[in-house]
Amino acid sequence: MTSVAVPLRSRRGTLAAAVAFARRHVLTVYSLLFFAYLMLPIGVVIAFSFNDPKGRFNYTWQGFTWKNWEQWNAIPDLQSAIQLSLLIALIASIVATLLGTLVALALVRYGFRGRAATNLLVFLPLSTPEIVLGASLLTLFLNLTSVLPIGFWTILIAHIMFCISFAVVTVKARLIGFDRHLEEAAMDLGANELTTFTKVTLPLIAPAILAALLLCFAISIDDFVVTYFNAGNRVTFPIFVWGAARVATPPQINVIGTAIFVVAVTLMLANVVFQNRRAKQA
């Protein structure tokens, strides 16, 4: 830029300026490359949701079309797979967050026999390889087939099981930093135990509960390994994609992927805006 302003500058001067420019902007350039590396695959997924492939595989760019979005459920079984995934993610995240919050409250607030053991057990699903988790759950469920056929309920139980750990960890972190005097103050001012919980405790740990809910939903809707073991003949979205990829890759998979991405980013941005506004108010 400066070389334009000073046309008589020597070549050496230009070189020095270039080096100086690079020095000043090396972090910017590095960051941009880093984000490009992160975003490129997502960009490809989004772009290919508008591809009009000839044949069964959506790997080379043929031409732009809205067709895939208009007929997002044109592929047999895709819609039911998504519905199953959404239903399981919804139930699993709500139940797991509820139970996880209660477990976290018990672990932080009360001293009881077996607290240390419970703390350890809660971490087990987080540290166990998914393949081991899935296989052991299947072994368990195979022994129970007479009362619990493998299918919807086994998937749900498995998802709730590993989601609880994430919920406990998330809510516990918030509770550990919680000033107990706030609850004492509420009771001092005439609130009984229930009012204290609803008026003081719950509003203060609500961000953590919401975070746990979103985290559980994301983990559940995304899970393949554990689900694959315990799904029986039911097909969730990840299992559908896996099955489809072996015989064909319809662009509708990209459509669904893009939609999930957009929803996730929107939620995230909404959260950022909400937090900013709260911080400004406060």
Place this chain on the structure above:
Amino acid sequence: MAPATAEYDIRLIGLTKRFDDVVAVDGISLDIDRGHFFALLGPSGCGKTTTLRMIGGFEEPTEGRIELGGVDVAPLPPYKRDVNTVFQSYALFPHLSIFENVAFGLRRRGVKAGEVRRRVVESLDLVGLAGLEKRKPRQLSGGQQQRIALARALVNRPRVLLLDEPLGALDLKLRKEMQLELKRIQHEVGITFVHVTHDQEEAMTMADRIVIMNGGHIEQLGTPSELYERPRTAFVAGFLGASNLLEATVSGDDRVTLAEGSVVQLPHGMLAGRTGTVQIGVRPEKLRIGEGDTNSLSGIVTESAYIGVSTQYIVDTPAGPVTVYVQNDRTGGQVAAGERLTLSWSPESTFVVDAQEGTL
């Protein structure tokens, strides 16, 4: 502020709290008169905060009764007691506005909206923070938060206000300001204040009755001047200000003999029937240089420190080292270390504590 009647607001009877095998509060009994500014004073771990928390309902007594206006409240939860607390950490609700923080107690009691508004505004006025209703607690300074905590408690017009080291987190200047402010507010509302502190100056400044606690017991109860002029134990003598304590033997009515043989005259009745070995005490500022008074001692100055308003000497007497504060109300007259000095004091400035207490 003298109470209109000799009515007790709080009565503690044999109150004890044990945590596992540690006795935090050891069977204390105490009457707190209506309308008093009462301080529980003592070093950390003396049981003063535990006592306050038991009155507030946050700790369950192991034994004993807590009577509030004649009714035993020991088994009641905090929300059924007519007391409110100002917490050391203020414990303002961070998710609520200042208005809602102060209104919290009124809303719990179902006070009507108009009345809530009127009383919240009145209460913020009392602490000098009108107009901050819409703010959130974290937008306020520490001193302002402290006042809001006070307003939030006082708006409920409790029988008793409990203050748990409420000034501990403030800087020195603000603390001094708030001490006077608290005293003013207490006069204005006329509610019994029970204030826990480890700061003897703070207790002396604000309270009209002080209980000094140590190791879960009550050492002494009295007005600030009673405690200062007539401490009954060596602990109280040492905790409230500085004292010179000297070993002595009772040698007659209102008379003791120091270890080196000189006789000390005491105020009438001070011995209260004590015999044998006792300790006598005299405050450093009540000693005078020269032989002007009834009781005297002499020794060699070992240390002399000029601190502007006064000069502090340590004099090595045959009865033990004695600290003296001399007002610098005249120029010159400094005594150097190594010189001989005679000190005297009046019988009225002398107090007596039990000898064995000195080992505490």
